[in-house]
Amino acid sequence: MNILSDLYETNKSSSIKAFSLTIKNWPIVFTGIIYSIISIVLFRISFIFSILAGIVITLVMSALFSNYLYLIENIISYGKVTLDDFKKGFQVYIWKIYGIMVVIWFINYGAGLFLSPILKLRIGFITLWMLLYWVAFILLNCLPEVIYQKHYDLKEMFQYSFSFVKENWIDWFVPNIFLGILFYFVMGKTLTISYLMGGFSFSLSIKRFVFYFLGQLLLSFIMIYRGVLFNLLSSTTRRKRMFKRNMYK
Numbered sequence: 197m198n199i200l201s202d203l204y205e206t207n208k209s210s211s212i213k214a215f216s217l218t219i220k221n222w223p224i225v226f227t228g229i230i231y232s233i234i235s236i237v238l239f240r241i242s243f244i245f246s247i248l249a250g251i252v253i254t255l256v257m258s259a260l261f262s263n264y265l266y267l268i269e270n271i272i273s274y275g276k277v278t279l280d281d282f283k284k285g286f287q288v289y290i291w292k293i294y295g296i297m298v299v300i301w302f303i304n305y306g307a308g309l310f311l312s313p314i315l316k317l318r319i320g321f322i323t324l325w326m327l328l329y330w331v332a333f334i335l336l337n338c339l340p341e342v343i344y345q346k347h348y349d350l351k352e353m354f355q356y357s358f359s360f361v362k363e364n365w366i367d368w369f370v371p372n373i374f375l376g377i378l379f380y381f382v383m384g385k386t387l388t389i390s391y392l393m394g395g396f397s398f399s400l401s402i403k404r405f406v407f408y409f410l411g412q413l414l415l416s417f418i419m420i421y422r423g424v425l426f427n428l429l430s431s432t433t434r435r436k437r438m439f440k441r442n443m444y445k
Contacts, residue, residue: 198434198438199366199434201438202367202434202437202438203366203367203370205437206367206425206428206429206437207370207371207425209428210371210421210424210425210428211371211421213424214417214420214421214423214424214425215417217271217272217275217420217424218413218416218417218420220275220276221271221275221276221277221416221420222413222416224267224271224277224412224416225408225409225412225413225416226412227263227264227267227282228408228412231260231263231264234256234260235256235257235260238252238253238256239253254294254297254298255290255294257297258289258290258291258293258294258297259286259287259290260286261289261293261340262285262286262287262288262289262290262292262293263282263285263286263288264285264419265285265289265293265340265343265344266281266284266285266288266289266344267281267282267285268344268419268420268423269344269345269423271420271423272420272423272424272427289343289344292343292350292353293343295350296339296343296350296353299350299354300332307328315328334361334369335357335358335361336354336357337357337361337368337369337372338357338360338361338368338422338426339353339354339357340419340422341422341423341426341427342356342357342360342426344423345423345426345427345430346430360426360429360430364429364430367425367429367434368425368426368429371421371425372422375418375421378414379414379415379418382410382411382414383411
């Protein structure tokens, strides 16, 4: 019963704070347009760089993710973002994110090179490759929040992500699964990975613009909510949260 009560109260307070911060900082939705323009230009000229294309693309994508996470961090910490924050954000976490991408690439490449026959085995309709990706997705789910809320090196970020998920899997995944389902149903068939970096169609139709705006606003709320929830869960225990609530009753 304590688990359900804490789950309710924790997510209630986190959702109220996240909603307030999202509405107050609604212009963040337009960063997606800038990210899209940069991404489109990058992928169209990447062929010029030949074998360096992968490195360049990874660096630029790391900078875009760095910028977005830095904006989310400032919204959560200070309640607002400024133009200077946007300018600075491209470099704040770029090397952390680049390091993570490189590690994941090497693991993926190594697994494919040495374990490919094993990973292609099927358990029903699921391959071991798919199972491996799902396990990684679960264990590293809070990695974006670890990047900008914890001052850890590369190895420690992975370790902390595993530890956090192990200790808070109910409190973390119940609201995240709900929000993921909500986002899917709101966005419907247009939901693609490009939306995470502002996948925007440059159509001038009002309908598409409204659709984009609402989708980005919901995505911003989800990311702010995750940050607020992560900060609360990583700095307290269930017993401590329940004790504090009882004190103020």
